[in-house]
Structure formats: structure tokens, C-alpha cells
Amino acid sequence: MGDLMAHDRMTESLDRNACAGSGAWSAFLRAHALVTRRVEADLLSAHRLSLVSFEVLERLADAPGHRLRMADLAELLVVSRSGVTRAVDRLERDELVTRERCDSDLRGTYAALTDRGMARLLAAAPTHQAGVQFYLLDPLGPGGDVAMATALGPVADRLATSGIAAKH
Amino acid sequence: MGDLMAHDRMTESLDRNACAGSGAWSAFLRAHALVTRRVEADLLSAHRLSLVSFEVLERLADAPGHRLRMADLAELLVVSRSGVTRAVDRLERDELVTRERCDSDLRGTYAALTDRGMARLLAAAPTHQAGVQFYLLDPLGPGGDVAMATALGPVADRLATSGIAAKH
DNA sequence: CAAGATTGACAACTCAATCTTC
């Protein structure tokens, strides 16, 4: 963990002017990788839930009737439809979610939260919330969370309209 | 960090429609997923480079001697050491990178940029830059890039010190 | 034919174990 030799090599090679390690893009990628890694590690060790699994449960709990159609879940989580199929497969194996048929459109399928799923979500939510607060929101400083949300809103709006594929 | 939220209160907040769909955390995850997806799609279709591969080439080009040790590369990219081994394997197959021995420490290995690697990077850089600008920086608005970089700097600093594993 | 969902084949990453060198 404490790797002093590596740290020496790093400081030597970091050039603030032309380095790829500066700028909003690099900070964005780095912060995302570091924060999600920590939050997921905490969720896994304390509640055996991956970050994606937690987010599925969270979205279902927020939805009317505690259920969502697979395609809607895919858009909310920004993953492919097959990705949602696999994720719900895993959650169904653990009996945290069940599939229900959609009566109005027989092509559709609902992913619905079970009682066990809700209990698991409630148990894990404090861990998740604490991680987000500690790893991301606290370092942002006062008002940083609001600034982040308002700044990144337009980013998502611009890209979320046309599903997963697009061009410019 | 000690978040002692009671279960009944959490249930209330989860039932509120605004819980999972808004806030800095959700915007952060959504923006990252959407932007990296687009940037990588552009890089793949135009230059057959994944985002990770591009970033490896970029880091090597910025480094003194156009080379970096595997462990340093892992820290810069925020991936595991085995992840870097696999990524460099792929790049070496395409002859964009070569492995070199480290004379001062025979345990170490350098990943070094080849001429083909540099040419590929230079060809792909405009595509990458345009994607970052269009998908992320433009929606952020004027000054948004600087604000983002300064806001996320402390996030990375807080988490980057102890490698990949950590506790709080 | 278009849309929702799933499946198979495949790609990329992580962890734990291993090998070499310090």
C-alpha cells in the first residue's frame, strides 16, 4: 500500500504543463474511478452488493409499485439492455428482485423489488450514503454538491436523448 | 461520516421521487457513463482504439523517454496491476507499445511507446479531444472546465494516496 | 417490419496465487 518508491517516480514524471494528468477530463476520470471503487468495496464487504446491484434496487424502490420495465432500467442506469438482463438475473437468483409480466404489452417485462430486496436495500443504504458523502461530497466542499449537479445536468441532457448510440 | 439514519426515515426518503434520480452523485455517474461511452465509440470507429488503450498511449507520450513502469501506469490510470498487464499485452500485439527491461531494478518492466504507437496516438488525439470538448466541456459552459478540475482535485487527492485498497 | 427482452460469443477487468528480484 504505502509505496514510497512509486511515489518518487510519479512526482518526477508529473509535468503540470503538458501532462495528460491535468485538466477537467483527467480529474473527472480519476475521481470517478477512485470514488466508485471505494464505494463498491464498502458495499461488497458490508452487504455483498455490487454498486450496480445497489443502484438497481434503489431505482426499483423509487419507482411506482416498486417495479420498472427492463428498458427503462437500462436507460436509468446507462447500461445496455443485455446488461440489465444479466444484472436482474443475478438479483433474481438472490431473490432480491422478481420478474413480472407486463399485461398491457406482452413483449415487456417488469423487474420488481421483493421484500428481501427492500430489506437489503434499507440495510445497505447507510453504507452507500456514507461512502458517497465521505469520498465525494465532503472533498467537494460546501456547495460543491449543488454546483456539481447543476454543472453535470446539461452534460447528461445533451447525451441522454438518443439512447446509447449517437453521432455529432 | 457516521450516518445513523433510521430505517423508517430511510424508507420515507426512498419513497420520495427525487431520491435516486437527482443530486451530485447521480449526475456524476450518469455523466461519466454517457460521456465515456461516446468518446470510446468515436475512438473505436475512427481509430480502433479503446479509451483505455488511448490513455495508455497518452501517458507514455507524456512521460520522460516515452516510457513508464507498469506500476506507475496502473496508478495513473486507476486500474489494477493485472489490468495494466492485460492492456499492455494488447497494445504490444498491435506493436503500439513494447516492453523494456529496467536495468536499475530487474523486477521492473517499462512499457515504452513505439513509433507506430506515437503515430497512432497523434492520429487519434484530435478525435479524442473533439469528443471531450463536445460531450463534456461544451455542456459545462465557460469556466466550467476549470471549476470541474479544481472541484475534483481534492477528491482524487484524498483517495489517491494509498493505492487501490483503503479504509476509512 | 419495429420494439422488448434474452442468449451466445467474446472482451476486459479484478482477485488470489505465483515467480523473480530486491
Place this chain on the structure above:
DNA sequence: GAAGATTGAGTTGTCAATCTTG
């Protein structure tokens, strides 16, 4: 023994093709 790097095993995600229903 500790650190750098790699390997094997296992997990998770994507794309293309398929099946079913509108």
C-alpha cells in the same frame, strides 16, 4: 520477507443475432 509483474479463474459487461409480440 516485501515489491514488481504476470497468470489462472471467475465476474461483469457489450455486440450481434434471435425470439416473441405489437
